[in-house]
Amino acid sequence: APAMTAAPGLRRVITPNGVTLPSTVRGGVRVMHLVAEPVTHEIMPGLTVEAWGYNGRVHGPTIEAMVGETVRIYVTNRLPEATTVHWHGLEVPAGMDGVAGLHQPGILPGQTFRYEFKLGRAGTFMYHPHFDEMTQMALGMNGMFIVHPRTARPRVRDYAIMLHEWQIPNGARRPNPLAMADFNVLTMNGKAFPATEPLWAEPGDTVRIRFGNLSPMDHHPVHMHGHSFSVVETDGGPVPVSARWPETSVLVPTGTVRVVEFVAAHVGDWPLHCHMTHHVMNQMGHNVLNLIGADTGKADRAVA
Numbered sequence: 001a002p003a004m005t006a007a008p009g010l011r012r013v014i015t016p017n018g019v020t021l022p023s024t025v026r027g028g029v030r031v032m033h034l035v036a037e038p039v040t041h042e043i044m045p046g047l048t049v050e051a052w053g054y055n056g057r058v059h060g061p062t063i064e065a066m067v068g069e070t071v072r073i074y075v076t077n078r079l080p081e082a083t084t085v086h087w088h089g090l091e092v093p094a095g096m097d098g099v100a101g102l103h104q105p106g107i108l109p110g111q112t113f114r115y116e117f118k119l120g121r122a123g124t125f126m127y128h129p130h131f132d133e134m135t136q137m138a139l140g141m142n143g144m145f146i147v148h149p150r151t152a153r154p155r156v157r158d159y160a161i162m163l164h165e166w167q168i169p170n171g172a173r174r175p176n177p178l179a180m181a182d183f184n185v186l187t188m189n190g191k192a193f194p195a196t197e198p199l200w201a202e203p204g205d206t207v208r209i210r211f212g213n214l215s216p217m218d219h220h221p222v223h224m225h226g227h228s229f230s231v232v233e234t235d236g237g238p239v240p241v242s243a244r245w246p247e248t249s250v251l252v253p254t255g256t257v258r259v260v261e262f263v264a265a266h267v268g269d270w271p272l273h274c275h276m277t278h279h280v281m282n283q284m285g286h287n288v289l290n291l292i293g294a295d296t297g298k299a300d301r302a303v304a
Contacts, residue, residue: 012064012158013062013064013144013146013158013159013160013210014157014158014159014160015061015062015144015159015160015161015189016159016161016188016189016196016197016198016199017188017189017190017191017195017196017197018057018059018061018062018160018189018190019057019061019062020061020062020063020064021034021055021060021061021062021063021064023064023065023071028070029069029070029071029072029116030065030066030069030070030071030072031071031072031073031074032063032071032072032073032074033055033073033074033075033076034054034055034060034061034073034074034075034076034085035054035055035056035075035076035078036052036053036054036075036076036077036078036079036083036085036107036129036141037052037053037054037055037056037078037079038050038051038052038078038079038080039051039052039053039056039057039058039140041053041057041058041140041190042195043166043185043187043190043191043192043195044191044192044193044194044195045194045195047168047185047192048173049166049168049173049174049175050173050174051139051140051175052079052136052139052140052141053139053140053141054141054143057190058140058190059140059141059142059143059162059164059189059190060127060141060142060143061143062143062144062145062146062160063127063143063144063145063146064146064147064148065119065146065147065148066119066147066148066149066150067119067120067121067122067147067148067149067150068118068119068150069118069119070116070117070118070119071115071116071117071118071119072114072115072116073085073114073115073116074112074113074114074115075107075112075113075114075115076111076112077107077108077109077110077111077112077113078109078110079109079136080109081109081131081132082100082105082106082107082108082109082131082132083106083107083129083131083132083136083141084098084099084100084104084106084107084113084129084130084131085098085115085127085128085129085130086098086099086127086128086129086130087115087117087125087127087145088125088126088127088128088145088214088235088255089123089124089125089126089145089235089236089257090117090119090125090145090147091120091121092117093117096115096116096117097130098115098129098130099130100130100131106131107131119147121147121237122147122148122149123147123233123235123237123238124144124145124146124147124160124210124212124233124235124257124259125144125145125146125147125235125257126142126143126144126145126162126212126214126235126257127142127143127144127145128141128142128143128214129141134177134178134216135177135178136177137214137216138166138175138176138177138178138179138216139175139177140164140175140190142162142164142212142214143162144160144162144210144212146160146210154206155206156205156206156207156208156261157199157200157201157205157206157207157208157264158208158210159199159207159208159209159210160189160209160210160212161188161189161209161210161211161212162188162189162190162212162213162214163186163187163188163211163212163213163214163215163220163222163252163274164186164187164190164213164214164215165183165185165186165187165215165216165217165218165279166183166184166185166186166187167179167182167183167184167185168184168185170285179216179217180216180217181217182285182286183215183216183217183218184278184282184283184284184285185282185283186220186274186276186279186280186282192282193282198269199272201264202264203264203265203267204263204264204265205263205264206261206262206263206264207261207262207263207264208232208259208260208261209229209259209260209261209272210233210257210259211250211252211257211258211259211260212235212252212256212257213252213253213254213255213256213257214254214255215254216254217254218254218276218279219251219252219253219254220251220252220274220276220279221249221250221251221252221274221275221276222249222250222251222252222272222273222274222275223248223249223271223272223273223274223275224248224249224262224270224271224272225248225270225271225272226266226268226270227248227262227264227265227266227270228246228247228248228262229246229247229248229250229260229261229262230244230245230246230247230260230261230262231244231247231250231258231259231260232244232259232260232261233257233258233259234256234257234258234259235256235257247260249275
C-alpha cells in the first residue's frame with residue numbers, strides 16, 4: 001500500500017507498543033479497514049488475557065489522516081455480538097456517528113459496515129464501540145484517531161498513549177467487563193511496566209504526548225518526573241497560549257484527550273505514571289488482611 005504522506009516538517013505519531021492503521025488513497029478518498037475480533041493479549045510477561053480488540057490488537061491501531069480528507073473506514077465484525085464504531089470527538093454526519101439504535105443498526109457478526117466522512121478539523125480524537133459499551137470498551141476495544149493539519153508544524157517527537165483500566169480476578173484469563181470498582185490493572189497502550197516501551201527524546205527536543213482515556217470508570221492523574229509541561233490541546237481543540245500554565249501532572253478524565261508538550265531538558269530515565277497509588281502498583285486488591293508488621297515469612301514459603 002502506498003505510504004501516507006504527512007504535512008511538510010511533521011513527523012508521524014508514534015504509538016508505543018502499538019501500530020498505525022495502514023491506508024490507501026483511492027479516487028481521492030483515504031481507505032482503511034478495521035476488524036473487531038477476540039484477541040489474546042499479553043499485558044506483561046506472565047499476565048495474558050482473553051480480550052476484544054481491532055485488527056488482532058489491544059488496543060486498536062492508531063488512525064492517522066489529514067484535515068480536509070475524506071476517509072472511508074470499513075468495519076468488519078468478528079465478535080460474537082453486534083458492534084459499531086463511534087468517532088469520539090470528530091464532527092461527522094449523524095448517520096456516521098456510530099450509535100446503535102439511533103444512527104445505525106448494530107453491525108451483526110460477520111457483517112461489514114462502511115463509514116465515510118470528511119475530516120473538518122485537525123486534532124487528537126479516539127474511536128470506540130457504541131453498542132454494549134460497558135462490555136466491549138472494558139475488554140479493550142478503543143483506539144486513537146489523529147487528524148494532522150496541512151500546514152507545517154515545528155518538528156516534535158510525537159507520541160500517543162491510550163490509558164485503560166481492567167479488573168482481572170486472580171488466576172483468570174478473562175477481564176471482568178461488569179466491574180464498576182476495584183480495577184486492579186492499569187495499562188498504557190495495553191501494556192504494564194516492564195512491558196511498556198520507553199518514550200525517547202534527546203536534549204532540546206520538543207516532545208508531544210497525546211493521552212486518551214477510555215477507562216470504564218476512572219480518571220487518571222498522569223505524572224511525569226524530571227520535567228514540567230503545558231496542556232496544549234484537548235479533543236475539543238487547541239488551548240490558547242494565554243490559557244496554558246506549567247504542570248507536572250495532568251488529570252485525564254475518562255472519555256477525554258489531553259495533549260501535553262515540553263522541551264526535553266534533563267538527561268535521565270524519567271518515570272511517567274498515573275499517580276493513583278494502586279494504579280502505580282497494579283494487581284492491587286481490596287478486601288485483604290492488613291499484614292503490616294506481621295511476620296509473613298512462613299506464609300511466603302507456604303505460598304511458594
